[in-house]
Amino acid sequence: MTKLDSTLTMLKDLTDAKGIPGNEKEPREVMKKYISPYADEVTTDHLGSLIAKKTGEANGPRIMVAGHLDEVGFMITRIDDQGFLYFQTVGGWWNQVMLAQRVTIMTSKGDVTGVIGSKPPHILTPEQRKKPVEIKDMFIDIGAKDKEEAESFGVKPGDSVVPYFDFTVMNNEKLLLAKAWDNRIGCAIAIDVLKGLENESHPNEVYGVGTVQEEIGLRGAKTSANAVKPDIGFGVDVGIAGDMPGVSDKDAAAKMGEGPQIVLYDASMISHKGVRDFVVDTAEANNIPFQYETMPGGGTDSGAIHLTANGVPALSITVPTRYIHSHAAMLHRDDYENVVKLIIEVIKKLDRETVEKLTFN
Known part of the structure; x- marks a missing residue:
């Protein structure tokens, strides 16, 4: 390093x-x-x-x-009964760069890690697979078993969500990734x-x-x-x-x-x-x-x-x-x-x- x-x-x-x-x-x-x-x-x-x-x-x-x-980031809008988080974008996002990306939810009890998910392609129709997943159909998975457990982690509507990525100096040390x-x-x-x-x-x-x-x-x-x-x-x-x-x-x-x-x-x-x-x-x-x-x-x-x-x-x-x-x-x-x-x-x-x-x- x-x-x-x-x-x-x-x-x-x-x-x-x-x-x-x-x-x-x-x-x-x-x-x-x-x-x-x-x-x-x-x-x-x-x-x-x-x-x-x-x-x-x-x-x-x-x-x-x-x-x-x-x-740019996201804001939690609701938690469903299964403990999945729904969100809105805050700033401009292109939906194709979002799926399967790690995020951090900033809660009153501290940071909570999540990943942006959607239906897997294996259960989509051939026609659905050709289209990008819409942001409204995405959610954040924080590994909670239900809404009550998600709330116990400190998550609530209005919480900020930020992308997670480690600052990285590339092999060409003039190039910086973050x-x-x-x-x-x-x-x-x-x-x-x-x-x-x-x-x-x-x-x-x-x-x-x-x-x-x-x-x-x-x-x-x-x-x-x-x-x-x-x-x-x-x-x-x-x-x-x-x-x-x-x-x-x-x-x-x-x-x-x-x-x-x-x-x-x-x-x-x-x-x-x-x-x-x-x-x-x-x-x-x-x-x-x-x-x-x-x-x-x-x-x-x-x-x-x-x-x-x-x-x-x-x-x-x-x-x-x-x-x-x-x-x-x-x-x-x-x-x-x-x-x-x-x-x-x-x-x-x-x-x-x-x-x-x-x-x-």
């Missing part, structure tokens, strides 16, 4: 933490532990988003770097940006933010941006990696290991042209690799940040990632580290005059 350095240990702690939308306490506490040494103050808004402030120049422009704390990269990698970026600015002068106030409830409507980004009142906003998240069988460049052009994705457009916003051009120029000046990305079917926290107050120039910068919204996703460590480098270099140049020029670019 690969020995984990301090960065990998942080990434493991972040991804191992369990936190679906509306129940992000565990990842928030992990993020707070790692970001507090580099922040002047750490607060939360009333929905639970974490806000870490680092002042370079007091009353300078406010720069917000936001990753979301929540991961649950919840969407979007604990954004939280890690926010932490490392503040860490990287520890001994650097910068002409602004930087806010590293871990938002809540992104997967169900960018909700924590709305409330935390109202608290921060940023002049410039960066949403940091995962993007789609297209370097896999069956995916063409027209579907997804980005490749893992070839740099961060500068998002031009997604379903939640059109990226601010001035900020986009400034970031691209900074990347080229510092020889930081990057790729362009469009995501017509998805959105990030930038979509909420840019609509705050009378408008915030915003841009999403993402890490190309395979297999998002499943039990395990994969990304490249170089891409993550290059996002951090790029944002730090950008922040160091965002003084009041520059920000004012960008705003109307």
Whole structure:
């Protein structure tokens, strides 16, 4: 097994933490532990988003770097008489990646292990076998003999359910496999940006933010941006990696290991042209690799940040990632580290005059 350095240990702690939308306490506490040494103050808004402030120049422009704390998961809706659990999805899931996967139910008495099940194919008709199992026909088996025993384990409707997966460094040690990269990698970026600015002068106030409830409507980004009142906003998240069988460049052009994705457009916003051009120029000046990305079917926290107050120039910068919204996703460590480098270099140049020029670019 690969020995984990301090960065990998942080990434493991972040991804191992369990936190679906509306129940992000565990990842928030992990993020707070790692970001507090580099922040002047750490607060939360009333929905639970974490806000870490680092002042370079007091009353300078406010720069917000936001990753979301929540991961896709499930919520228990009922327990049947045989002790099987039924659930709803919390965040977007594709039913074909769910069956036979291990999950953890977070109960008032502690964690309970379960597995997602359905009718076995041996008793399905030939026509039924051709169709994916619908989510409404799935259940979670926790090995309870009946409803009473399931309840004795502490399980009740409303309990959070999270995917189970061990953080894994692949044989190619640049590739990292874990649950919840969407979007604990954004939280890690926010932490490392503040860490990287520890001994650097910068002409602004930087806010590293871990938002809540992104997967169900960018909700924590709305409330935390109202608290921060940023002049410039960066949403940091995962993007789609297209370097896999069956995916063409027209579907997804980005490749893992070839740099961060500068998002031009997604379903939640059109990226601010001035900020986009400034970031691209900074990347080229510092020889930081990057790729362009469009995501017509998805959105990030930038979509909420840019609509705050009378408008915030915003841009999403993402890490190309395979297999998002499943039990395990994969990304490249170089891409993550290059996002951090790029944002730090950008922040160091965002003084009041520059920000004012960008705003109307």
